[in-house]
Amino acid sequence: STLINATIVETVADYLNSGVTISREAAGRIKPVESTFSDLDGHWAKDAVTEMLKxxxxxxxxxxxxxxxxxxxxxxxxxxxxxxxxxxxxxxAAIFPEDSSAQTVARKDAALYIKRMLDSLGLELPQGEAAAFTDIGDVSAEAAQAIDALQRGNIINGVGGGLYAPNVNTSRCQLAALVSRLLANVIAEEAAA
Known part of the structure; x- marks a missing residue:
């Protein structure tokens, strides 16, 4: 952080490393960047969302x-x-269906796409104990296997009461949490290798 005209201006490391320089005149006009969102205060996924934003x-x-x-x-x-x-x-092309960009992503599909991605990239998750979700009996075998693998890998959680809610649409905060957990697992696996 740099103090300019009694205003703390946070700078992003990527920007500083880009080689861009700022004249003294321009520096006096820099305003602080708002880094929080009004609808994230107290939200369960705030840390994951913040990580995805950074x-x-x-x-x-x-x-x-x-x-x-x-x-x-x-x-x-x-x-x-x-x-x-x-x-x-x-x-x-190997992970996602063709020409369905406007469709929403159900939780079962999110698990399926993430598992396909892991397989495509040759990444494996550690496998812990499985929690038996009682509401995934009607999903495809591939989706059920993906849900099981991601749950064992501590990437996905249910919604409580032994339920996964496979047909409920994935929200932005859930996606942030999934990707945050995936990145943490991938980094941990690479460090262990």
Whole structure:
């Protein structure tokens, strides 16, 4: 942090490392950047959302909201995973359905896409004990296996009472939490290797 005209201006390391310089005249006009969103105070996923914002994997809206409970579209889901994991066009084609960008992403599909991504990238999760979700009997075998693998890997949680809610749409805060946990696991696995 730098003190300029009695205003603390936080600078982003990426910006400083970019080689850009600021004249003394311009520096006096720099305003602090608002880094919090009005709808994240006290939210259970605030830390995960903040991490995604810092990593530039997700962004907020111009009205200073993040809209954590808004439903994620497939386009948004693809964009976040592509940015966070540097997916190639071939990876995206192997993971996601074609031409369905406006559709929402149910929790069962989120698990399926994430498991496909892990498989495509050759990444494995540690496997802990499984919690038996009682409401996934009607999902596809591939989705059920993905839900099981991600739950054992501590990437996904249920909604309580032994339920996963596979048909409920994935929210922005849930996506942030999933990707945050995935990144933490991938970093831990790479450090252990």
């Amino acid at each position: 990593l530039k994997n997700m962004s907020g809206y111009p009205d200073n909201t993040f809209r954590p409970n808004a439903t994620v579209t497939l386009d948004e889901f693809k964009a976040v995973l592509t940015t966070a994991f540097a997916l190639t066009d071939d990876d995206v």
